[in-house]
Amino acid sequence: MDHSKALRELNIMQQTYATLFSVTNKLQMHGDQYLGQLTSRQYMILIAIAHLPEDETTLTNIATKLGTSKQSANKLIINLENKGYITTIPSKRDKRSINVKITETGKLVMLECGEKAVTLMADIFNDFSTKEVETLWSLLNKLYSFDGDELNGFEEDVNYKFDEMEGYEEAQMRALDRYILRRYRSAHDEIMEGKTTME
Incomplete structure (x- = not known):
């Protein structure tokens, strides 16, 4: 292989690696501002707990789910507790371990932050098409697996019955309406302008 080609490729990889750090930090800071009651990291701890089977919500499993260390996860868990x-x-499975459970108050906070997170998603992915978001997700999964470990994501159903909570459906509809308005605001504006012109 040509040295100049290898050097260019290596430079792009280094820039990508450095950019991932900047992007992660920026997303975390903006997430903290949007969510309010929780930091992005605290919210993701709750999301991880909700996506693990109830009898498998150990510190190790939560940390693995988030791709972080047990020490980092433990600090967040102590804060949330x-x-x-x-x-x-x-x-019940291992007397040396503990399981982490979300309280009713925690569920309410998750619900509130979940509504705000929908707005965050619409805003940060504003300039992405659905196809681009799918491609990015696929590439990030591929990058995570560089060492042979597969990403244990958040595709499966949550183990908490949020839909049984009072006000859940209304909150979900509000969040979706807000998402549609923010995500498709240019199309919405064009429709509204067209209606105004026609009238």
Whole structure:
């Protein structure tokens, strides 16, 4: 292989690696501003717990789900427990482990932050087509698997019955309406302008 081609390729890889750090930090800062009651990292801890089977919500499994260290996950769990959003209980499977459970207060906070997260998604992916978002997700999954570990994502159903909570459906509809308005605002504006012109 030509040295100049290899050097260019390596430079692009280095720029991509550095950019991932900047993007992650920027997304986290903006997420913190949008979510309000929780930081992005705290919200993702709750999301990870909700996507694990109830008897498998150990510190190790939560950290693995988020691709972080047990120490980092533990700090966030302690903080969330102090706020009353989660509780820890002894594991039925392993007496040396604990399982983490989201409290009713934690579920309410998740619901509120979930509504705000929809707005965040619409705004940060504003300039992406659906196809581009799908491609990005696929590429990030591929990048995560560079060492042979597959990403254990969030595609499966949550183990908490949020749809049974009072006000859940209304909150979901509000969030979707807000998402549609923000995501497709240019199309919405064009329709509204067309109506105004026709009138």
